[in-house]
Amino acid sequence: MNRFLYILWFVLLIFTSCVREDLPSDNVQQDGETIKISGAYSSPQTKTTLSGLVTSWESSDKTGVYCAQAKNPGGVVGVKNAEFTAVTQTVSSFFDGTIYWGAGVHYFYSYYPYSAANSIKEATEIPISLPATQSQAGVTYSHIGDIDFLVSTPKSFNPLTEGAATPVDLVYNHVFSMIEFKVLIPQGTTKFNKIEFTTSTAADLSFSSGIIDLTQAKPAGDALYTITGATGSNSSTLNITGDCIITNDPATTAGAMMMVNPGNHIGGSFTVNAYTDLGVTTVIRDGIFIKRNNKYNLTIIIPFIDLKTAKEFGILSGVGISSSGLSIINDMDVGISPGLRSDITGFPPATVVNGAIYAPDDSPGTATMLTQAKSDLTDAYLIAENAVSPVPIIVAGDIGGSTLTPGIYKSFSSLMVQTGSLTLDAQGNSNAFWVFQVTDALTTIGGAGGDIILLNGAKAENIFWQVGSSATIGDNTSFKGNILALTSITLNTGALIEGRLLARNGAIVLSNANIINKPL
Structure with missing residues (x-):
């Protein structure tokens, strides 16, 4: 039940x-x-x-x-x-x-x-x-x-x-x-x-x-x-x-x-x-x-940001998807649009479990479905980018080592999670949400920190990273949330994601031993 x-x-x-x-x-x-x-x-x-x-x-x-x-x-x-x-x-x-x-x-x-x-x-x-x-x-x-x-x-x-x-x-x-x-x-x-x-x-x-x-x-x-x-x-x-x-x-x-x-x-x-x-x-x-x-x-x-049909995808890219190792996408689909099937490489050895890989040249129906998913992604990206309530809190540089309560956080340049892990504390509210508005690039650095830690009922499903250029998730980083990037997204070796990689215009690159799990 x-x-x-x-x-x-x-x-x-x-x-x-x-x-x-x-x-x-x-x-x-x-x-x-x-x-x-x-x-x-x-x-x-x-x-x-x-x-x-x-x-x-x-x-x-x-x-x-x-x-x-x-x-x-x-x-x-x-x-x-x-x-x-x-x-x-x-x-x-x-x-x-x-x-x-x-x-x-x-x-x-x-x-x-x-x-x-x-x-x-x-x-x-x-x-x-x-x-x-x-x-x-x-x-x-x-x-x-x-x-x-x-x-x-x-x-x-x-x-x-x-x-x-x-x-x-x-x-x-x-x-x-x-x-x-x-x-x-x-x-x-x-x-x-x-x-x-x-x-x-x-x-x-x-x-x-x-x-x-x-x-x-x-x-x-x-x-x-x-x-x-x-x-x-x-x-x-x-x-x-x-x-x-x-x-x-x-x-x-x-x-x-x-x-x-x-x-x-x-x-x-x-x-x-x-x-x-x-x-x-x-x-x-x-x-x-x-x-x-x-x-x-x-x-x-009702979600603060509704991905609609884009929600079915763990990876949704504009022009290319590549994998250089044994990566796994669990319980979600992989799709590309307007790129074609030939623009998806490295599957295998990368695998999709309880999901499928879709490209617009598979069939007219698939093309229509992917066009709608990309449209829904664009709508969600713009809603996240322009959200003003509650009033955004300004952040800058490296937010590693911080603990952030629910809300909207805005960076007018690049944003990093580097010198420690970032903790998101829902304070007992399982409906709590976070929107990170990043004007430029998002980067996490593995090794010294860079993980996203969820506390007191926080859910990866309710975390959105709106990135104005490209996102790079560092080696062995444990990352949480949905990345909505204008350009590209790269996962370095061993990076583990509970969330989605959704790139409007650019490519998505997986390295070795990446795991992408459906957010809960």
Whole structure:
């Protein structure tokens, strides 16, 4: 399971009419032969307006109740879809409605939300659907109450033995599941506009025209309710209207809630498109079994600098790629554009593991792909070069031996890491980023220092070296980050890179025993 998918529980919502220690007894009253169904809070994960992880009933929430043995007002036996309404807006609410006791044992079935159209339906044929397109107003999650569906556990009750004045206890169970999406940005704020969620499996995330039988036994544990006749979809969309502001702080960034149909997606994948005012960010996560009655969290991090398709490459060059020894590129591709296949030399003995080598003369499709990757590289280079927030810190000469916290660092000439290693301290923030704006050349010197050390959660994936001319990584240097060079990049013998070598216009040269690993 992807690390960014975490399980929280939807605890069953229990309606109970029993007198509770936190409720005054005079709230439970009987009036002659009237059947009273009232609800008392018994769990922190109920319905229908969400605040944090606590949801509460609204005073307008309505449930439909079926009981073939009970009497309607007027004395007709057989209650279909009697309307019961929450009387308070709280996590603990009583429900009011009017039906009367009949003879013998009574069997109760109920659902939420109430629909008057179900008054001509039997308890065995209640329509149910989960729309593929949902909406959320700003940061509020009240839309959940419109599309969530609850079914009560079938309840038998004998008024002769249990007492006609005793309220009927109904336990309501969630049919669907919920995903909360949170988006983080490295700095500042922006608006969260839409989520698209798609599965590669045959399991449906949404559906229309389904039928649910309220008389079926409650599924054991998180097992699914039986729904028949549904027309499903493998994708769902949540449109967000109004201001849903996201930040770089998981505690304050706004979220978006989507209801999904539970099902098995193991072996497949989820594709998530998060739309903000900054554009679209796409992430792919391993499929899991979405359990009924559960809530899941999925966090999406928008990179400060988005390499887009260039992210697939460990080496991307303009005019040439050469290797003079046994170098290895792991888990990334090698590409050149506009240079040709003949401009790539030394492979072998250099090898690409879990990746491929691409050149524009391989095929028209490959040429198009490489042109896009180079375009994405150029865009990322220019964003890095022109970044001004947070305010760049001026550095010069040799920064070896320094410890730098996250931010933008600008050198108006060449920059070196020479007299010691450079430590990048994330201070516990795994989303921390560094951008080094180097006007001229970048050079590291192996032997006496020159390594890049990551501390307290710093990630190579979030480090960008924008180099205005060429970069040279010294002998046996352990280097971290993505090098975006205007001209060329050279790795000396034994240099180890966790990152990417991306040269816009020049060549990339590998020496002996270089290793390039995909940044994490």
